[in-house]
Amino acid sequence: xxxxxxxxxxxxxxxxxxxxxxxxxxxxxxxxxxxxxxxxxxxxxxxxxxxxxxxxxxxxxxxxxxxxxxxxxxxxxxxxxxxxxxxxxxxxxxxxxxxxxxxxxxxxxxxxxxxxxxxxxxxxxxxxxxxxxxxxxxxxxxxxxxxxxxxxxxxxxxxxxxxxxxxxxxxxxxxxxxxxxxxxxxxxxxxxxxxxxxxxxxxxxxxxxxxxxxxxxxxxxxxxxxxxxxxxxxxxxxxxxxxxxxxxxxxxxxxxxxxxxxxxxxxxxxxxxxxxxxxxxxxxxxxxxxxxxxxxxxxxxxxxxxxxxxxxxxxxxxxxxxxxxxxxxxxxxxxxxxxxxxxxxxxxxxxxxxxxxxxxxxxxxxxxxxxxxxxxxxxxxxxxxxxxxxxxxxxxxxxxxxxxxxxxxxxxxxxxxxxxxxxxxxxxxxxxxxxxxxxxxxxxxxxxxxxxxxxxxxxxxxxxxxxxxxxxxxxxxxxxxxxxxxxxxxxxxxxxxxxxxxxxxxxxx
Numbered sequence: 001x002x003x004x005x006x007x008x009x010x011x012x013x014x015x016x017x018x019x020x021x022x023x024x025x026x027x028x029x030x031x032x033x034x035x036x037x038x039x040x041x042x043x044x045x046x047x048x049x050x051x052x053x054x055x056x057x058x059x060x061x062x063x064x065x066x067x068x069x070x071x072x073x074x075x076x077x078x079x080x081x082x083x084x085x086x087x088x089x090x091x092x093x094x095x096x097x098x099x100x101x102x103x104x105x106x107x108x109x110x111x112x113x114x115x116x117x118x119x120x121x122x123x124x125x126x127x128x129x130x131x132x133x134x135x136x137x138x139x140x141x142x143x144x145x146x147x148x149x150x151x152x153x154x155x156x157x158x159x160x161x162x163x164x165x166x167x168x169x170x171x172x173x174x175x176x177x178x179x180x181x182x183x184x185x186x187x188x189x190x191x192x193x194x195x196x197x198x199x200x201x202x203x204x205x206x207x208x209x210x211x212x213x214x215x216x217x218x219x220x221x222x223x224x225x226x227x228x229x230x231x232x233x234x235x236x237x238x239x240x241x242x243x244x245x246x247x248x249x250x251x252x253x254x255x256x257x258x259x260x261x262x263x264x265x266x267x268x269x270x271x272x273x274x275x276x277x278x279x280x281x282x283x284x285x286x287x288x289x290x291x292x293x294x295x296x297x298x299x300x301x302x303x304x305x306x307x308x309x310x311x312x313x314x315x316x317x318x319x320x321x322x323x324x325x326x327x328x329x330x331x332x333x334x335x336x337x338x339x340x341x342x343x344x345x346x347x348x349x350x351x352x353x354x355x356x357x358x359x360x361x362x363x364x365x366x367x368x369x370x371x372x373x374x375x376x377x378x379x380x381x382x383x384x385x386x387x388x389x390x391x392x393x394x395x396x397x398x399x400x401x402x403x404x405x406x407x408x409x410x411x412x413x414x415x416x417x418x419x420x421x422x423x424x425x426x427x428x429x430x431x432x433x434x435x436x437x438x439x440x441x442x443x444x445x446x447x448x449x450x451x452x453x454x455x456x457x458x459x460x461x462x463x464x465x466x467x468x469x470x471x472x473x474x475x476x477x478x479x480x481x482x483x484x485x486x487x488x489x490x491x492x493x494x495x496x497x498x499x500x501x502x503x504x505x506x507x508x509x
Contacts, residue, residue, distance in 0.1 A: 001277055004269045026178060031195065050114060051125050056462050064106045066507075067105040067223070082099075111221075111293060117329070127156060140188070150282065219351065291354065295330040302433040319389060323422075343359065416433040
């Protein structure tokens with residue numbers, strides 16, 4: 001059973017009791033000792049595999065090299081065993097907040113892991129790096145780690161269902177700080193008071209603008225969720241030491257809702273599990289088959305099919321226009337409705353191109369495939385016939401696709417659209433797709449087999465075969481793992497892989 005909590009702004013003189021504050025209610029969910037359902041545990045294993053997949057594929061990319069160097073500039077703190085970093089040897093450790101930082105950047109860099117879309121956008125797999133880092137540092141076993149990750153996913157999904165951040169140009173990681181703090185609290189079996197304070201601090205320190213996902217998108221896009229995870233770890237540490245937080249952080253007269261979101265007269269209805277109700281939020285999330293913004297996943301699948309069935313559509317000389325009729329979110333965030341000229345710029349950054357559905361549709365249509373590296377190469381983006389076709393692609397908001405995007409009925413909730421291709425002879429090709437092939441309701445839903453296949457494909461160039469098998473055997477025993485085995489839940493690169501990456505410029509540390 002879900003309980004809906006009505007959340008509104010309160011004037012200071014109203015003296016809102018702690019027990020009625022959203023941060024406290026989240027803390028109550030975190031301390032609930034309810035067991036994790038087997039299917040939730042299975043999906044958590046899938047998502048740890050998924051995170052490792054995309055981290056492996058990004059080990060030598062610039063942002064990861066820089067974040068890893070920052071992390072290893074800091075020694076293991078005195079209060080625990082330290083945490084591992086993707087790619088490094090298991091005995092090379094750093095403090096948990098810096099491991100959360102480096103691993104968070106690696107997971108997020110390629111825009112290739114899981115997603116949940118509702119009132120807000122999110123990548124709930126961003127909860128895993130900070131929770132896992134603390135588990136390794138604090139000596140938690142597999143069961144505790146599973147419980148923590150289940151809470152992290154649940155809280156982020158529930159906040160995303162109810163509270164829009166992007167409408168006010170606040171970045172979606174403002175929901176990640178509280179969810180990761182709550183997940184760490186569950187895993188460490190902390191009291192509600194401590195978790196409550198950590199949630200408040202994590203939210204307070206992770207509210208930032210959406211400029212990181214606007215215009216010429218920078219490398220900070222990958223760092224933003226890693227920063228939120230790092231702040232969550234630090235917030236838990238401070239709260240455990242008895243330090244308090246701004247309160248009420250959501251409902252206060254000068255709080256987040258009043259001044260960053262819908263304003264002093266605003267209210268939200270936030271669904272949270274009732275006491276004793278299993279945390280099943282992860283089951284409503286979905287991963288990516290393709291390295292691109294989630295709202296482009298179905299569009300890639302549609303374009304691949306169209307180009308394969310109708311090769312003449314790949315030639316811009318045959319095309320008058322291509323219009324993607326889709327949801328408000330897709331049109332205004334990754335479509336022409338964003339009014340970002342960079343989304344049509346052949347010299348734009350990879351981070352910009354993976355948020356340009358006109359570019360993505362054109363390349364998938366021409367190539368009949370999508371590759372996390374080749375589809376973004378400068379020579380691919382700057383190919384003359386691709387640029388000509390790309391510049392004929394626009395998006396348009398369709399109220400029905402917007403309605404389906406926001407539907408709470410899983411059977412009709414959709415993230416696709418309808419494409420209308422007008423040829424120069426005046427004829428039209430019209431096709432539509434509701435969900436990506438890999439979606440639970442798609443043509444080829446992802447199960448354990450597909451998660452493992454994705455891992456093998458992305459890891460094979462950078463991990464030894466024995467290391468691939470070691471990691472897969474370990475993670476699939478997750479609930480049974482001892483603390484010592486949780487400490488080995490990472491991936492070790494082949495000799496020379498990390499050294500082959502261009503050296504990051506030296507920083508301050």
